Amino acid sequence: MFAKRTFSAESVRRRARVGGGAGRGGARVAEGACPRPRLKLRARAAPAPLTHLPELVHMANSERVVLALGGGGLVGRGVVKALLDRGFRVAVISRDASRLEQLKAFVSPSTRDNLITVVGDIGSEEGAEEAKKAVLKAAGKVTDVVSSLGFSWWQGGPPHTQNLKELLWVLEALLLSTFVSWKAFFPLVRDDPNCTYTFITGGAGDKVLMPGTGFLTVGAAGALAFCQVLREEYPEAPCKLNQLKVNTGVAPPERMAPGYLNHLELGEAVAALVERKTDSHKVFCIDTPADLKTFLQ
Numbered sequence: 001m002f003a004k005r006t007f008s009a010e011s012v013r014r015r016a017r018v019g020g021g022a023g024r025g026g027a028r029v030a031e032g033a034c035p036r037p038r039l040k041l042r043a044r045a046a047p048a049p050l051t052h053l054p055e056l057v058h059m060a061n062s063e064r065v066v067l068a069l070g071g072g073g074l075v076g077r078g079v080v081k082a083l084l085d086r087g088f089r090v091a092v093i094s095r096d097a098s099r100l101e102q103l104k105a106f107v108s109p110s111t112r113d114n115l116i117t118v119v120g121d122i123g124s125e126e127g128a129e130e131a132k133k134a135v136l137k138a139a140g141k142v143t144d145v146v147s148s149l150g151f152s153w154w155q156g157g158p159p160h161t162q163n164l165k166e167l168l169w170v171l172e173a174l175l176l177s178t179f180v181s182w183k184a185f186f187p188l189v190r191d192d193p194n195c196t197y198t199f200i201t202g203g204a205g206d207k208v209l210m211p212g213t214g215f216l217t218v219g220a221a222g223a224l225a226f227c228q229v230l231r232e233e234y235p236e237a238p239c240k241l242n243q244l245k246v247n248t249g250v251a252p253p254e255r256m257a258p259g260y261l262n263h264l265e266l267g268e269a270v271a272a273l274v275e276r277k278t279d280s281h282k283v284f285c286i287d288t289p290a291d292l293k294t295f296l297q
């Protein structure tokens with residue numbers, strides 16, 4: 001699915017920036033330290049020369065179709081509204097038809113015709129492929145992806161009180177759906193420098209936010225690690241691949257608490273990032289509402 005390609009000068013710089021310069025194998029092994037290796041390392045085939053790289057062209061927002069994964073959720077709703085307000089067409093997949101109806105009622109009425117909704121489950125490879133077909137049939141193309149999959153909060157208790165089913169549920173929501181949807185949708189945008197793929201992740205992966213939130217940390221850490229892997233495995237991808245790491249709570253305007261981000265303002269920041277297409281392979285950390293304002297300047 002992913003063709004081998006040559007590395008451009010920019011990709012070599014990116015590789016250095018993301019810390020992949022030590023080689024994909026990572027750690028060095030001292031000579032003689034491991035006389036009988038149990039794993040055989042195979043050299044990768046030389047990448048085929050790249051013949052057709054699309055050029056960077058100006059595309060009006062109205063010509064772009066953004067797939068908002070998790071677009072029916074709290075974070076996603078803010079993103080979808082802001083994108084529509086900027087003139088993008090936006091496609092949203094949800095397992096819940098009533099959630100999609102609520103989303104239609106939530107966005108600015110004048111932009112509603114530019115919202116494409118698909119009922120689907122991107123938690124499995126088959127489900128993601130089916131949803132992809134439905135989106136492409138309805139929208140014709142996908143030029144950008146914003147992924148804010150997961151859930152708002154989990155506080156099921158310390159690990160000894162939990163079971164495997166609970167851990168699997170957390171991993172499915174935060175990590176597995178992120179991987180499965182990326183595998184289905186990244187090929188649509190990967191080779192075009194005019195396209196973007198943006199992940200929205202949380203700070204729960206860095207630390208246990210409070211007692212009883214441990215599995216949230218496990219799932220969020222998986223999502224953070226997955227984004228890092230993508231940056232380092234695909235430094236040459238022409239698509240603008242970025243991550244917005246939100247290290248605080250997000251809420252709708254009527255439920256704001258000190259330090260929280262308004263989901264509409266967060267949506268504005270994400271829409272601005274998608275619109276400007278200037279950065280790639282970067283992690284933007286948002287710790288406070290003030291950071292959001294700086295980000296928008």
Ligand SMILES: NC(=O)c1ccc[n+]([C@@H]2O[C@H](COP(=O)([O-])OP(=O)(O)OC[C@H]3O[C@@H](n4cnc5c(N)ncnc54)[C@H](OP(=O)(O)O)[C@@H]3O)[C@@H](O)[C@H]2O)c1
Pocket residue numbers: 069070071072073074075076093094095096099120121122123124148149150151152153172173174177200201202203246247248249250251
């Ligand atoms: N909320 C916060 O305070 C906060 C803070 C920092 C970072 N974040 C980041 O933002 C992410 C989303 O948070 P949120 O508050 O927006 O959660 P949310 O309201 O629960 O929304 C999550 C969305 O993910 C979708 N989803 C999950 N699995 C899916 C699947 N298999 N197929 C289709 N859709 C699926 C859900 O779609 P359905 O409509 O199908 O249920 C839902 O719309 C978090 O995971 C985290 O990374 C959130």
